[in-house]
Amino acid sequence: MDTRVLEIKKNLDENIINEKIKPAADIIAAGGLVAFPTETVYGLGADALNEKAAEKIYAAKGRPSDNPLIIHIADFDDIYRIGEDVPEAAKKLSDAYWPGPLTMIVKKKSTVPYTTTGGLDTVAVRLPSHPVARALIRESGCLIAAPSANTSGRPSPTLAKHVIEDMSGKIEMIVDGGSCNIGLESTIVDLTEDKPMILRPGYITLAMIKEILPDCEIDPGIIASDSLQKPKAPGMKYKHYAPKAELTIVDGAEEAVVRKINDLSAKYRNEGKKVGIIATEATLSRYNGDDVENIGQRGDEAMIARNLFSILRDFDSKDIDVIFSESFESPDVGRAIMNRLLKAAGHKVIKAE
């Protein structure tokens, strides 16, 4: 299949975006696949209520069929087209954080095919803020099921070139809207149980959700690597975001971390291995490796989030064998950064003394 790339800058006038998006919207309406930018990561979209179309998404990504898709809507009221008994909490969260990087799980209506929900009786819904994503939903006249537009197991795409790497020849079109601002997938909140629960941490933090829903908690299944509890979001159990090289996180005080990573780097380079290092602004010049990448200033979590997946992909393309990364734990966006980094590392963390 020939994959067309259609460039649409997100800062164009709304009417112009609506005009330019038409060829992509037509493909969605006809049951085809289009990758498109959102504020979090690129999505791989299809008509959510068309079973045959949704099936194609799983095939293009190599995604297990029990891993449900998020349905993207352009107006809050569309949630009632796919959700049953939508709770008041959904409206409250929407007023606070939609459009934006937040996904809510509610009970599904029978109109939503089980292909889209991976066999579940619940459905994930998100109202994105990206103008190109919103135009695509509106112009197609569809609700759009879209997982991240990567091959299953690879880091999520934050640039069109990442999507081209993974999806060329497999889908009809890629809409290139430049880089994704947030760079990590949306926060997922489950509203179907007694208490609201975060199933995947993201840019909208626990504290932010608690401002609206004070009894919100984090799914214990996603916190500990040794947890016997399975995570509630099916996708969170898979090894994910994995670069080809072996990644290890080194945690501890700055001085100790720099020393430890340099020791390890020297050891592996002696063995002829190519070493990649994820450094921060402050430590960048103190590392010795084959490829030392600056992920941003330690205090600037938004920047670190934006750069993470792209850096992991770059290591792949440079044939790096082993990667060492500093640690970024915090109660805010750092929680989401570490969740993705830990998964990429298969939970391998070394303590630097």
Ligand code: TXA
């Ligand atoms: O930011 C995002 O959410 C991006 C953009 C494209 O919107 N999408 C995204 O989709 O990250 P995906 O498919 O890569 O991740 C969806 C996650 C998976 O972990 C899946 O298991 C979970 O959401 N999920 C979807 N529906 C669910 C449901 N009904 N119950 C529990 N988890 C669900």
Ligand code: MG
């Ligand atoms: Mg994904």
